[in-house]
Structures are given as C-alpha cells and as structure tokens.
Amino acid sequence: MHPTHPTAVLLASLLPSPVFSTTPKHHPSSFHPSAIITRDVAIIGGGSSGTHAAITLKDANKSVIVVEIKNRLGGHTETYKDPATGLAQDYGVQVYHNESTVLDYFARFDIPLGQPQYAGNDANYDFSTGLAVNVSAPSVQDLGAGLQKYAAFLAQFPKLESGMFLPDPVPEDLTMPFGDLVAKVGLEALVQMMFSTNQGIGDILSVPVVENARVNGLGLVQQLAANSLVATARRNNSELYGKAQAELLDADSLLLSSEVVRSVRRESGVELVVKTPDGVKLVRAKKLLVTIPPRVDLLARFDLRRQEREVFGKLIDVGYYAALVKNTGTPDDLVIYNRAPDTPYNLAALPGVYTMGPTAIPGVKAIYYGSQWSNATYPLSDDFVKGEMIAGIKRLQTANADKFEATEPEFVVFTSHAPFYTQAGPEDIYAGIYDEMNALQGVRSTYWSGATFRAQDSSALWKFNKEIVLPMLMEGL
Numbered sequence: 001m002h003p004t005h006p007t008a009v010l011l012a013s014l015l016p017s018p019v020f021s022t023t024p025k026h027h028p029s030s031f032h033p034s035a036i037i038t039r040d041v042a043i044i045g046g047g048s049s050g051t052h053a054a055i056t057l058k059d060a061n062k063s064v065i066v067v068e069i070k071n072r073l074g075g076h077t078e079t080y081k082d083p084a085t086g087l088a089q090d091y092g093v094q095v096y097h098n099e100s101t102v103l104d105y106f107a108r109f110d111i112p113l114g115q116p117q118y119a120g121n122d123a124n125y126d127f128s129t130g131l132a133v134n135v136s137a138p139s140v141q142d143l144g145a146g147l148q149k150y151a152a153f154l155a156q157f158p159k160l161e162s163g164m165f166l167p168d169p170v171p172e173d174l175t176m177p178f179g180d181l182v183a184k185v186g187l188e189a190l191v192q193m194m195f196s197t198n199q200g201i202g203d204i205l206s207v208p209v210v211e212n213a214r215v216n217g218l219g220l221v222q223q224l225a226a227n228s229l230v231a232t233a234r235r236n237n238s239e240l241y242g243k244a245q246a247e248l249l250d251a252d253s254l255l256l257s258s259e260v261v262r263s264v265r266r267e268s269g270v271e272l273v274v275k276t277p278d279g280v281k282l283v284r285a286k287k288l289l290v291t292i293p294p295r296v297d298l299l300a301r302f303d304l305r306r307q308e309r310e311v312f313g314k315l316i317d318v319g320y321y322a323a324l325v326k327n328t329g330t331p332d333d334l335v336i337y338n339r340a341p342d343t344p345y346n347l348a349a350l351p352g353v354y355t356m357g358p359t360a361i362p363g364v365k366a367i368y369y370g371s372q373w374s375n376a377t378y379p380l381s382d383d384f385v386k387g388e389m390i391a392g393i394k395r396l397q398t399a400n401a402d403k404f405e406a407t408e409p410e411f412v413v414f415t416s417h418a419p420f421y422t423q424a425g426p427e428d429i430y431a432g433i434y435d436e437m438n439a440l441q442g443v444r445s446t447y448w449s450g451a452t453f454r455a456q457d458s459s460a461l462w463k464f465n466k467e468i469v470l471p472m473l474m475e476g477l
C-alpha cells in the first residue's frame with residue numbers, strides 16, 4: 001500500500017499519537033479531491049451552541065461544516081414521539097428566555113412558541129425511603145423578595161450576563177459557597193426553586209456562587225420574576241434541530257455520525273481528519289469552533305497544547321440523567337419532588353432523583369437524576385442510575401400502598417447527559433481560570449463556545465454566540 005493512499009492515512013490517523021508521529025503526516029495531496037472539504041469555519045458538536053453558530057454563520061454567507069458524533073443534531077435537546085398517540089414530549093431542554101435572540105431564532109424556522117405547561121399537583125417524597133416529607137414552601141411574597149435581593153446582588157457583576165467575565169481580583173462573594181451567600185443576603189426562599197432550575201450542577205449549597213449564577217443569573221431571575229419564560233407550542237424542541245439538520249445537509253454543511261481523529265491547528269487555519277460514514281475526509285477551515293465539553297480526554301484528537309491541557313485539566317463535572325418511564329404506579333398529574341426530611345431546605349442528597357413529573361403522554365412520567373461533582377468524565381454508570389431510578393419508584397410504591405400502585409416501572413427512553421455542568425472549583429476561579437479560558441479564544445484559529453464557556457442554558461448560549469464568540473470569529477473571514 002502506498003503511504004499516501006487515503007486508506008493508509010485513515011489507518012495512520014486511527015493509531016495512538018506516538019505511533020502516528022512516526023508515520024508520514026497527512027497532506028492534502030494524499031486525499032482525493034472529493035474527500036477534501038474546504039470551508040470558512042469547522043464546528044465541532046451540533047448541539048445547542050454548535051447548531052446556532054452554524055445557522056448564524058450560514059445566514060452571514062460564511063461556509064461551514066459541522067462535525068457531529070451522533071446521527072442527529074440537538075445535543076441535550078431530546079424529544080420522544082409516542083408511536084401510539086403521535087404526541088411529542090421533550091425530555092431534555094424545555095424552556096427558553098423570552099428575548100429577541102430566542103424569538104428570532106425560532107421565528108427563522110417558523111416554530112411557534114407559547115407558555116410552558118407546568119400542569120400538575122406537587123408532592124414531596126424521599127426517594128431513598130419512599131416516605132412523604134413535610135416541606136413548607138415559601139410564600140409568593142417571600143419568593144418575590146428573594147428574587148429582588150438576588151437580582152440586586154447580581155447587578156453588581158453585569159459582565160456575568162455575557163459570559164464568564166469575572167472582576168480581577170475575583171471577589172469572595174463570587175467564589176464563596178452559594179449556601180453562604182444565601183445566609184449573607186437572605187435568599188432562603190430561593191433555594192428550593194434554584195435546586196430545580198439548576199439541576200445537574202452538583203451540591204448547590206457548596207457550589208461557588210458564580211457557578212450557580214451561570215444558569216441562575218440575572219437573565220433567568222428576571223424571566224422568573226416576570227413569569228415570562230417560553231416553550232415551543234408543539235412541545236417539540238427537536239423540531240428546530242430537525243429543520244436545521246435538513247438545511248445544513250442540503251448545503252453540504254454537516255457531517256453526522258462523524259468524529260475528528262486528527263487535527264493540526266495553526267494561526268493560518270486548521271486541518272481536521274474526520275472519520276465519516278462515507279469514509280475519511282480532510283476538512284480545511286480558516287477557523288475552528290469547538291462546542292463540545294472541553295474535557296482533556298474528549299479533546300485528545302484536537303492537537304491540544306500544554307496550556308490548554310492544564311486549564312481544561314482543572315475542570316470538574318457532574319452526571320445528569322433523564323428518562324421517560326411508564327408504569328410508575330403514580331398518578332399522571334403528580335409532580336414528585338425528591339426531598340429529605342433532615343437536610344438544609346429539605347434538599348435531596350446527591351446522587352439522587354430530582355423530580356418525577358407528568359408528560360403529555362398518558363401513563364408516562366419524566367424523571368431526572370443527578371450526581372455529585374466528579375473528576376471523571378462519566379461520573380456514574382447508566383446501569384447504576386437506571387437501577388436507582390427504578391428502586392426509588394419502587395420505594396414510593398411500597399411505602400405508600402394506599403396511594404400508589406405496585407407496578408413494574410419500565411424505561412421508555414433513558415439518556416446520560418454526562419459530562420454535564422463542567423465547572424471550576426473556588427481556588428481555580430480565584431486564581432483566574434476563566435480569564436485563562438477566555439484568553440484561548442482565537443489562539444491557533446480556534447474558538448470555543450458551549451456550556452463550559454457560558455452556561456447550561458440555551459438562551460444564554462445563543463446570546464453568547466451572537467454577542468461574543470461569533471463577532472470575534474468572523475473578524476477577517
């Protein structure tokens with residue numbers, strides 16, 4: 001086999017890097033012209049931020065190629081279509097901020113928005129024992145007063161609404177545990193709500209204030225106070241990604257089920273060897289936008305330099321898991337919060353279930369589960385989480401035989417969203433990790449978007465793309 005034959009290049013690119021470095025480097029001349037894709041921008045990951053970036057760049061007449069490892073766009077956005085009823089149910093991303101970036105994006109795809117539907121009766125149970133827990137919910141007045149105090153606190157740091165742009169030096173108010181801020185500012189009424197609005201963050205009372213504020217930030221607080229969040233009227237957030245997918249495929253701008261196996265990143269542009277279902281392609285792009293979680297293991301094929309390894313190596317993350325389950329034995333309209341009888345604010349211990357609540361599909365409930373922080377990319381195994389979900393439901397049934405039926409719960413769908421909420425610890429935040437991460441923007445033609453650089457919040461990510469990342473990236477294109 002000739003060393004420059006495409007198959008040789010594929011084999012070489014699949015070998016671990018020490019071996020690869022002794023083999024001939026891939027060169028554009030080793031790829032058949034039909035296997036070379038030349039674009040203004042290559043985007044890694046076609047979830048919330050990658051898809052938004054691709055569509056925005058396409059609308060600005062820039063050529064793009066999205067490399068997505070799965071066979072569909074959407075990332076954490078997932079929608080189940082019930083074959084029996086035809087009903088759609090989102091069990092990933094649910095709601096959005098009512099603001100122009102969001103409204104314009106959905107309008108572009110002609111997808112109607114409406115009010116989120118929260119129908120259901122609330123109940124509090126301890127999934128670890130199955131027993132009901134007495135929880136006193138804060139009054140509407142206390143919630144409103146808490147939101148005002150928190151908004152006044154956040155207003156001191158307006159740049160946080162644009163990204164992880166922290167003052168230098170980083171004030172202790174931003175690195176202290178969120179639980180300490182609660183006591184200092186008087187935010188007790190907000191804790192249970194924020195535990196729900198920021199699922200998958202880890203232990204919310206210990207998390208640095210600024211990490212909680214990524215999602216529970218001024219933007220969301222204002223939306224909550226005004227009760228103005230929006231959702232897709234057809235309860236099908238995947239419709240946006242389906243339409244974007246069709247459009248990008250039509251424009252030869254999307255490689256699904258594809259993965260970068262080797263890269264060279266230079267100031268003059270990037271070259272990516274991409275394994276696709278149609279063979280190995282060479283992508284040449286002026287700029288690269290990476291939107292996948294920047295875990296060092298996930299970026300192994302991206303030609304990371306020492307500085308990038310060091311910064312990303314400090315990040316921790318969380319396991320967050322979502323499922324639709326039938327035969328739970330609980331009434332369809334019951335929203336069950338997992339509460340503990342003896343913890344501050346009755347917050348459930350993690351790892352554990354957050355909630356199990358109604359869906360549009362009769363007999364099917366949505367259940368969400370979270371881990372504690374971890375250095376591991378995948379903190380818990382899927383089998384462990386599935387087992388814990390089912391065991392929790394069975395405990396509810398056993399302890400409440402008068403209310404719930406003893407049935408055998410069955411998974412309709414299950415998804416691990418790990419690694420989720422990739423974040424930094426207080427010492428690293430104080431030492432300036434977010435300045436270091438922001439300083440990576442543009443280095444060796446590479447730009448970074450996605451939740452780690454902004455928030456696990458699609459509205460915030462689209463604004464981040466529009467206002468911060470894409471203007472930088474488009475300069476000189």
Ligand SMILES: Cc1cc2nc3c(=O)[nH]c(=O)nc-3n(C[C@H](O)[C@H](O)[C@H](O)COP(=O)(O)OP(=O)(O)OC[C@H]3O[C@@H](n4cnc5c(N)ncnc54)[C@H](O)[C@@H]3O)c2cc1C
Binds near residue numbers: 320461
């Ligand atoms: C259950 C759940 C509910 C949520 N609810 C809401 C909500 O109501 N409102 C809200 O605003 N936000 C919500 N979020 C948060 C929202 O999902 C995130 O804010 C958003 O999806 C993050 O976007 P992203 O682009 O960073 O990552 P993702 O959307 O995860 O996109 C990353 C993409 O990269 C792909 N990928 C990974 N590795 C590779 C690789 N090596 N090569 C190529 N592609 C790769 C993935 O398959 C994925 O498609 C929710 C999240 C979850 C999990």
